Amino acid sequence: EPEVTQTPSHQVTQMGQEVILRCVPISNHLYFYxxxxxxxxxxEFLVSFYNNExxxxxxxxxxxFSVERPDGSNFTLKxxxxxxxxxxxxxxxxxxxxxxxxxxxxxxxxxxVL
Amino acid sequence: GQQVMQxxxxxxVQEGEDFTTxxxxxxxxxxxxxxxxxxxxxxxxxxxxxxxxxxxxxKRLTFQFGEAKKNSSLHITATQTTDVGTYFCAGLPGAGSYxxxxxxxxxxxxxx
Numbered sequence: 540e541p542e543v544t545q546t547p548s549h550q551v552t553q554m555g556q557e558v559i560l561r562c563v564p565i566s567n568h569l570y571f572y573x574x575x576x577x578x579x580x581x582x583e584f585l586v587s588f589y590n591n592e593x594x595x596x597x598x599x600x601x602x603x604f605s606v607e608r609p610d611g612s613n614f615t616l617k618x619x620x621x622x623x624x625x626x627x628x629x630x631x632x633x634x635x636x637x638x639x640x641x642x643x644x645x646x647x648x649x650x651x652v653l
Numbered sequence: 654g655q656q657v658m659q660x661x662x663x664x665x666v667q668e669g670e671d672f673t674t675x676x677x678x679x680x681x682x683x684x685x686x687x688x689x690x691x692x693x694x695x696x697x698x699x700x701x702x703x704x705x706x707x708x709x710x711x712k713r714l715t716f717q718f719g720e721a722k723k724n725s726s727l728h729i730t731a732t733q734t735t736d737v738g739t740y741f742c743a744g745l746p747g748a749g750s751y752x753x754x755x756x757x758x759x760x761x762x763x764x765x
Binding site: 580 | 686688694695696697698701741743750751752753754755756757758
């Protein structure tokens with residue numbers, strides 16, 4: 540069964556450093572998403588991406604964040620200058636269609652900012 | 654902005670007992686989705702409800718969408734230890750926005 544993959548599974552970084560989280564969505568899916576989940580809390584939408592551009596973004600997705608689809612398979616989330624409060628699990632998801640369609644989540648990358 | 658509230662936050666049940674989690678949105682939704690997250694895992698899609706008053710069943714799980722499309726519930730009959738996890742509802746507002754807003758989830762523990 541096709542699945543969303545994410546690398547790395549765990550990333551530890553120093554405050555102020557840049558991190559890039561990588562995702563490979565399911566191959567025939569057209570819509571891609573990033574979510575974050577602070578430990579023990581709810582899943583929060585960050586951004587959606589379609590046709591090589593951002594569709595929607597939340598208030599959390601400020602200028603420190605960016606997304607890119609550098610090639611036909613990868614979808615990346617970059618945090619330019621990490622803060623302590625960026626520590627969370629980051630989930631990538633993809634869906635075949637935009638509406639009325641399930642989102643398939645990857646296993647997540649746990650980001651720890653020291 | 655849209656808020657999705659979910660109760661209870663935690664639920665401990667004896668194996669075989671029923672379980673229900675409730676979800677309420679501050680605004681009318683175009684659809685609502687339910688996800689399950691096992692401890693240490695990622696959210697896994699369970700179901701999507703679109704129509705007002707819709708009821709869907711998956712084996713022991715029954716999902717309802719309110720008539721006003723602002724509330725939803727998930728009911729599990731005769732819980733099993735495999736039901737352990739956190740159940741999230743997630744609402745889609747529609748009106749041009751496809752941003753899923755998740756509730757805080759209900760963490761279910763099943764005592765064997």
